[in-house]
Amino acid sequence: MCAAENARVTRLVGQSMPTLEAADKATGRVEYMGDITVPNMAHAKIVRSPFAHATIVSIDAIDARALPGVVCVFTRDELAADPDIQPIYGFVYRDAPVVATDKVRHEGDIVAIVVAETEAIAEQAVELVDVEYDELPSVMDVEAALADNAPHVHEEFFPIAPELNPVPGTNICHQAQIKKGDIDAGFAEADFIYEDSYSAPPVQHAALDRHAMISHVESNAITVWTNCQSPFPLQRELQRIFGMPARVIVPYVGGGFGSKSRDRIEVVITAAAKLARRPVRYVMTQEETFQTFIRPAYSAWIKTGVKRDGTIVARHHVFTVDVGAYAISGARSANNTLKVATGPYKIPNAVVDCYAVYTNKPPSAPYRGLPTTQHTMSYESQFDRIAKDLGIDRLELRRRNLVHEGDIHLTGDWLRNAHTHECLDQVTEAISWDKPLLQPPGGKIVRGRGVSSTIKYTLTPPREMSENSAEIALGEDGIFEARFGTVNIGQGSDTTMAQITGDALGVGLDLLRLVHSDTGRTPVDSSTTASRSTYHMGNALVDAADKLTQQIRETASLMLERNAAQLVISDEGISVPGQPGQGLSFEEFVRRSGGPVAATGECLVGGTYKAPDGKEYPIASTFWTFASCAAEVEVDTETGQVRLVKAAASATTGTAINPHSIETQLEGGVGQELGPTLFEQMVWNNDGQLINPTLMDYPLPTMQTMPQYEPRFVEHPFDGGPFGAKGMGEIGAVVVPGAVLNAVADATGVMLHEVPLLPHKVLEALDAQSGAQA
Amino acid sequence: MNVQSTINGQAQARDVEAPVTLLEFIRDHLGLKGTKEYCHSGICGACTVLLDGNAVSACSLLAIQADGHEVLTVEGLGTSDDMHPIQQAFVDNFGLQCGYCTPGMVLLTKSLLDENPDPSREEIIRYMGGNICRCTGYAGIFVSVEAAAAALRAK
Secondary structure (H helix, E strand, O other), X not given: OOOOHHHOOOOOOOOOXXXXXXXXXXXXXXXXXXXXXXXXXXXXXXXXXOOOOEEEEEEEOXXXXXXXXXXXXXXXXXXXXXXXXXXXXXXXXXXXXXXXOOEEOOOOOEEEEEEEOOHHHHHHHHHHOEEEEEEOOOOOOHHHHHOOXXXXXXXXXXXXXXXXXXXXXXXXXXXXXXXEOOHHHHHHHOOEEEEEXXXXXXXXXXXXXXXXXXEEEOOOOEEEEEOOOOHHHHHHHHHHHHOOXXXXXXXXXXXXXXXXXOOXXXXXXXXXXXXXXXOEEEEOOHHHHHHHOEEOOEEEEEEEEEOOOOOEEEEEEEEEEEEEOOOOOHHHHHHHHHHHOOOOEOOOEXXXXXXXXXXXXXXXXXXXXXXXXXHHHHHHHHHHHHHHHHOOOHHHHHHHHEOOOOOEOOOOOEOOOOOHHHHHHHHHHHOOOOOOOOOOOOOOEEEEEEEXXXXXXXXXXXXXXXXXXEEEEEOOOOOEEEXXXXXXXXXXXXXXXXXXXXXXXXXXXXXXXXXXXXXXXXXOOOOOOOOOHHHHHHHHHHHHHHHHHHHXXXXXXXXXXXXXXXXXXXXXXXXXXXXXXOXXXXXXXXXXXXXXXXXXXXXXEOOEEEOOOOOEEEOOOOOOEXXXXXXXXXXXXXXXXXXXXXXXXXXXXXXXXXXXXXXXXXXXXXXXXXXXXXXXXXXXXXXXOEOOOOOOOOOOOOHHHOOEEEEEEEOOOOOOOHHHEOOOOOHHHHOHHHHHHHHHHHHHOOOOOEOXXXXXXXXXXXXXXXXXXX | OEEEEEEOOEEEEEEOOOOOEHHHHHHHHOOOOOOOOOOOOOOOOOOEEEEOOEEEEHHHOEHHHHOOOEEEOHHHOOEOOEOOHHHHHXXXXXXXXXXXXXXXXXXXXXHHHHXXXXXXXXXXXXXXXXXXXXXXXXXXXXXXXXXXXXXXXXX
């Protein structure tokens, strides 16, 4: 890791710059997965289950295979016939068959793959595959799945991640608890106790660049091009399933938000490509993306013990996450957020219980911080209820309980870079909280304000290790090529990495070339998720740059007969200060070195942290990101319509590598999350069929729902981050629902305990209140 | 059937099957991949092109409906080295992140500004509300449209 931060000169870090690829994107020249073709490729379409839960009685693909132009059909029979394909995949939970064998577990579950000369023929052939099902009773929500005698979605459990803990004989695929202090003593000490329940339904990521891929299986190697967020875990899984080396290449990706973080199609299409003996391309329809990964349903029950002065002394938080039919991702996501369920508050006694539950919905995937978002909504909403009840100002109650630097978190971590008060101050100032909110005359439209604060983790291993590395090579053309596994998904990672790499080397952007996300060319990286890339890959690049410049200085010192410490690396090459003409150009250096020179860097994480008090503390998260949101809403008391008028979001970003880019991440997070907060939800009927599978009946935010954004970042360098930076890609979204629920309560006096805030729900709540008052 | 259109200023003629959409015609028959697809139901606007100067969803028209008409796709607007002022405005004002909606957004902006060179805030919001972006929250796009309008008026 970088040792002497203060000695570094920053020319690129701290500059707001459009992404390096912005011009190519604005002119339509960037290739996304759906734009890529390879010679001799065939096209796949998937035969999907119309039922939420059913036994497969028979599959008859004779007519499909006979259709001219059909290359092959891959079903459970082909899977059984190939002993060289491991039949079950999943790199968190091994519970997904390559294709359905005995039964299907959600609407859209994968039954067969048809490969044909054209997409149109494949589509036609899908209709000719005759599948006979015997429908089974389904469990469409957590409540049904946890009921006595509920049908089981899976008969057996095969967790891969060691922290996962299923409950055999139930639909609970993971149960876990985290504790701090003595919860009973805490509640005994409390003057008041509050109990509330909160919930949020599934929503859709709706990344516009639909999941797409090409797989080519040759006699002893697999090449997969895909727009996934986790190329390296996927590479390992392909190698395990097919028993041969695999290369995963990820082009520019048009958004993911978590929906592309786990494998659902790559293994499946590769199995078909192996049978087809030629490259196979597959592009999902928008409807299929809705059946592939969803953000899970969430529910929570929170019990909080408070002293008369507003000090929180105890918290019990029980939450469920509906992982859907396969725990490809949902169980671990749920488990990860145990760490943050009590929020950025000093709560001495706490218990958090997590239940991840199988249902017959499509598999769940992370969604920009989920379920931290829902935890935050829950505890922040309860905070306002407590404040109102105790007659303490909402901001004051938070300030009395917010953590400071050095407070000990639920996980036992010594909290660093915890500028929680500054976050709150920034957002309240941004929407002029101290000035009275003017109410429109007439009383039909009422305005209100709300705040929320949060703490977010990043993926962190249980022991000290490096989960990613990067390589920098100085080539014959005198250009430094930085090779890193981070997927450029729209977050601006190439530009951030270029800024970090350029400053770490001491050269400008013109001397850099970037290679991203190709397991054949870039060193290992765990994933582009959990706001982790700036910190982890940034550190690996700084480490690589330090090693490479050291190596260049040492070699050049021999060539120039100078002390290595005297040599300076800059845009001009390797020079001796005060002695112009004595240096070497990079091209000359490489020529005299006999070829390109390269170095690999790592980012070591995990282990323990030695705090200023001299003691060692655990590291449950490599860095913690703190954030706040302040929202101003308008509620139409006649229609129930809620409008988000202003939204300020702040986050502890560490050093801002690309400041304006950070602001746009905060804006984008808020703008995305206002959909699930105000109107988005996926709805299934009693038979397990999604009733709003297209944009016709699943509205997304548009410019018409755009609030006035006030992004703020709280910039204090984080010791250990590259140039002092931390991650923040998700955090703008996480703080939205809590602030909006509280703003609606402020406007109307009614506290809703669920999102989305659909007009009829708001009206019902208003009516119930006026009924109660009458 | 034979479709003869002017695509980005050049006469093009292709034989296509009747059900081929304008989007398939542009992407698959002409190889112009800058026009994107998502919802395939005329809602998201990723496939926005200009037909005789008007913004349309290419997924919701048949190729034959472009017969005898002029089509402008993102490739016809500018190149990375020589961007149209609207494209330059999107780059300078962080009007894009993943970039997938950007070709459609840029063309929708052109259609707006051709009709109305000095749109009000409300007019921009109403017009641009037709296309979906999942990354930016629309803030950067709004500013880009305003900047593009100012740049074009100054020309």
